[in-house]
Amino acid sequence: MADSPNPLQAGLTWLDARLGFVSWLREVLATPMPGRARLGRVSAAVVVGAFALQALTGFGLANYYAPGTTSAWASVAHVEDAVLLGSFLRGLHVYGASLIVVLLLLYLVERAWRLDFGGRLGWWLALGLVPLISAFSLTGYLLPWDQRGYWSTQVSTSLAGATPFVGPAAQRVVQGGTELGQLTLTRAYSAHTILLPLLLCGLFMLYLRVWRREAKVSPPEESEPYWPRFAARDGIALLIGVGVVALLAGGVGGHLEAPADPEVDFAPRPEWYFMALRQLLEYAPEPIGSHVLPGVAFFVWAGLPWLGEKRRLLARILVTCTLGLWVVLLGIGFWADHTSPRFQKLLVSSAERATLARRLARDGVPPEGAAEQVRNHPPVRGAQLFAQECARCHSLQGLPLEGPHLKGYLSTEWLAGVIKEPRHPSYFGQTKIDDMEPLAEDALGDLPSMSVFVRSLDPSVKGLDPAEVAKGRKAYFEQGCGACHSIKPRVEELGPNLYGYGSPTWLREFLENPGADHLYCETNEMPRYNELPSADLDALVVYLRMLDGDPYPPDVASVTSQR
Amino acid sequence: MNEEQEPSLQPRPEPSEESETTQAPAEPTPPQASAGEQASPQPGGAVDKSQAKPTRRDLLAQATVGLGACAALGACGVVAAAVVGTPLAQEAQAARWCPLGLAKDLAQGARKLPVRAPGRDAWRRFGARALGRVVVVKDGEAVSVFSAACPHNGCDVAVGEGGADLVCPCHKSRFSLDGTRLGGQSPRDLDLLETRVRKGQLEVKFQRFAFGTPDRKPI
Numbered sequence: 001m002a003d004s005p006n007p008l009q010a011g012l013t014w015l016d017a018r019l020g021f022v023s024w025l026r027e028v029l030a031t032p033m034p035g036r037a038r039l040g041r042v043s044a045a046v047v048v049g050a051f052a053l054q055a056l057t058g059f060g061l062a063n064y065y066a067p068g069t070t071s072a073w074a075s076v077a078h079v080e081d082a083v084l085l086g087s088f089l090r091g092l093h094v095y096g097a098s099l100i101v102v103l104l105l106l107y108l109v110e111r112a113w114r115l116d117f118g119g120r121l122g123w124w125l126a127l128g129l130v131p132l133i134s135a136f137s138l139t140g141y142l143l144p145w146d147q148r149g150y151w152s153t154q155v156s157t158s159l160a161g162a163t164p165f166v167g168p169a170a171q172r173v174v175q176g177g178t179e180l181g182q183l184t185l186t187r188a189y190s191a192h193t194i195l196l197p198l199l200l201c202g203l204f205m206l207y208l209r210v211w212r213r214e215a216k217v218s219p220p221e222e223s224e225p226y227w228p229r230f231a232a233r234d235g236i237a238l239l240i241g242v243g244v245v246a247l248l249a250g251g252v253g254g255h256l257e258a259p260a261d262p263e264v265d266f267a268p269r270p271e272w273y274f275m276a277l278r279q280l281l282e283y284a285p286e287p288i289g290s291h292v293l294p295g296v297a298f299f300v301w302a303g304l305p306w307l308g309e310k311r312r313l314l315a316r317i318l319v320t321c322t323l324g325l326w327v328v329l330l331g332i333g334f335w336a337d338h339t340s341p342r343f344q345k346l347l348v349s350s351a352e353r354a355t356l357a358r359r360l361a362r363d364g365v366p367p368e369g370a371a372e373q374v375r376n377h378p379p380v381r382g383a384q385l386f387a388q389e390c391a392r393c394h395s396l397q398g399l400p401l402e403g404p405h406l407k408g409y410l411s412t413e414w415l416a417g418v419i420k421e422p423r424h425p426s427y428f429g430q431t432k433i434d435d436m437e438p439l440a441e442d443a444l445g446d447l448p449s450m451s452v453f454v455r456s457l458d459p460s461v462k463g464l465d466p467a468e469v470a471k472g473r474k475a476y477f478e479q480g481c482g483a484c485h486s487i488k489p490r491v492e493e494l495g496p497n498l499y500g501y502g503s504p505t506w507l508r509e510f511l512e513n514p515g516a517d518h519l520y521c522e523t524n525e526m527p528r529y530n531e532l533p534s535a536d537l538d539a540l541v542v543y544l545r546m547l548d549g550d551p552y553p554p555d556v557a558s559v560t561s562q563r
Numbered sequence: 564m565n566e567e568q569e570p571s572l573q574p575r576p577e578p579s580e581e582s583e584t585t586q587a588p589a590e591p592t593p594p595q596a597s598a599g600e601q602a603s604p605q606p607g608g609a610v611d612k613s614q615a616k617p618t619r620r621d622l623l624a625q626a627t628v629g630l631g632a633c634a635a636l637g638a639c640g641v642v643a644a645a646v647v648g649t650p651l652a653q654e655a656q657a658a659r660w661c662p663l664g665l666a667k668d669l670a671q672g673a674r675k676l677p678v679r680a681p682g683r684d685a686w687r688r689f690g691a692r693a694l695g696r697v698v699v700v701k702d703g704e705a706v707s708v709f710s711a712a713c714p715h716n717g718c719d720v721a722v723g724e725g726g727a728d729l730v731c732p733c734h735k736s737r738f739s740l741d742g743t744r745l746g747g748q749s750p751r752d753l754d755l756l757e758t759r760v761r762k763g764q765l766e767v768k769f770q771r772f773a774f775g776t777p778d779r780k781p782i
Contacts (some may be wrong), residue, residue, distance in 0.1 A: 049632070049635070052636070053636070053639050056636070056643050057642070057643060059643060059647075060642065060643035060646040060647055061646075063646065063647050064646075064685075071686075071687075074686040074687070075685070075686060077686065078685055079646070080688035082686070083646055083649045083650045084645045084646065084648075084652065085642050085645040085646055086646050088642055089642045089643060089645075089646045091756060092639060092642060180704060227625075228621050228624035228625045228628065229620070229621070229624050231624065231625075231628045232623070232624030232625070232627045232628050234628070235627045235628035235629075235630075235631035235632060236627060236631065238631055238632075238635055239627075239630075239631040239634060239635060240636040242634075242638070242639075246638065251752070352632055361686065363688065364684050364686065364687060365687060365688060366686025366687075366688055366689075366690075367687065367689065486712050502665045
């Protein structure tokens, strides 16, 4: 090589003469590994490789991420929706975390099964990756500040608080206060990106040293150097793993729930590998389920090197039992969720909210944050107000409550129902409004067109059949509806004025004063809502107009807010 | 690193064909027939490494590691680079008209006024985002508005003592009240911005220009 004029080679030689890194690398690569290189035998190096990928993708994400309670979710949504390959990158990072867990598990289980512990310290250092990776996972899970991260962290920090003696103090430090908030997020971020990576590097360096020393002090009887065949097994494992991760990242994408909102129902679930622990907590109270039992399992694994020398069978039974229990609990947890209608329903409503939040965030997120943006979105706010203010008297299921039901309100079916039987208990039967006569038997054939005509009084409704409207109009006046319900502006008759009935203007006037002279007058029993903020009234109007189930014109929300 | 060991500087994770062939002649080469055989593990590999014969399986193993590492790191690296480089595809901010206040209220002399406009910053949306400030100079009936960003490095120029000139606090560039460069590092005069009066309101067409260049380039 000295004769070779290859400048790269020459440069390497020059550097190596001063740093010695090539010879160091060569020594490391030549470290003898016990046994033979087979498929499925991975070394700690593969976990290092997977971590390198996490560092790379994590750096990419950190170029956008903003750790604030009003900005974190929006910044992650921005990566997902506005950054070139951002969704794919985040997917790589999210599923890469699972890859590390899988590879670490493969590595630990394989070593435990072969009862090859490479000295106790080496084994303990390898086991030390378990709490370290758990910390990575728990902090990383919170960072998007979505419903899942928020509520899961609520659980995990409260479990930390259940630790005997130090629990409450630890919880307060981790949360940065007495409850989840901005400092919890900032601390999770600093731990995830600074403290934990440093600890990890330290652990790897220690491990490398212990591993090489062990190989020198007590060389295994049957062995093979790490390079190249063990390295190849690692390379294959990593390649397969990254391939699967890339497929998941491209095909499924990293999950992002709706922005964290303590006012919205959610069923928090941790990452899949913590599902066994979660399930355990259903059977055992803390600290037994959260600390004692997992701690016992951990110390059993830590003690395996002692057992491995004399009682090989017992060691293998313990390995099988702990792993089996883990798998069974994991399975039960997932099966229970899969078969729970309540959980599945919550999944659907959460997914809807997440989709809405993402759609709104594409036009920019206001300073108050994405959770507020969703909450203030008129249909969402309207639904909340309806549940709060209206649902006591007006059923959305068509049930007879104090006031008329509003299932399908403003739809032609609903209107036909009122015209046909206004005194039915689920319409006005339970109110003081009893002046309106049911539709005459012989006019029932005109019922559909009459309801279409009433619907047409709202000028924003498009696409009605003009012939049907004309027919309905004729019947409306033939049946004498017009005598009590004027369709001209500001005319007071016995019944409510129907000029613009169902339009935002009509509905808002109605909500502000249902007992107005041109509306229900002295028969009215509904409270006035004129003290609600204007934006809330608009939101309620938007919501009421959505009850007919027709596809909602997206510009209506902006129309009402311009009033 | 001593000289005798140099020829076998090979086990780096870059298994190019070339490096494999250059390694082979340096070893005591056994007949090629044995290359296809199952390689037996070398006990105490660290010691015997220099005598290890690179079998076809070893080459395959090295190639696997090299390709695997390159593929995985390369793929993630490309994605990370695309993500980090996304701002390169961003278009320049369009100039926009921003109100500065009632034209008739403007007093004689020079002052700095804030410019605000609705806008986006990454995922954020603002009703009125602070864009920066402009220097408004009224001399008689004539009103001229300059970007307050110094053309040198973009620092905010200040109205000098007594309102006689404009001074950049960063590197002491000086400008007269008509924007002419009087001294310092600035490569050009202050950037004059378009103005108009709408319904009595003085408006400026706010725009940013590249710093450090002798001519104005919108950014």
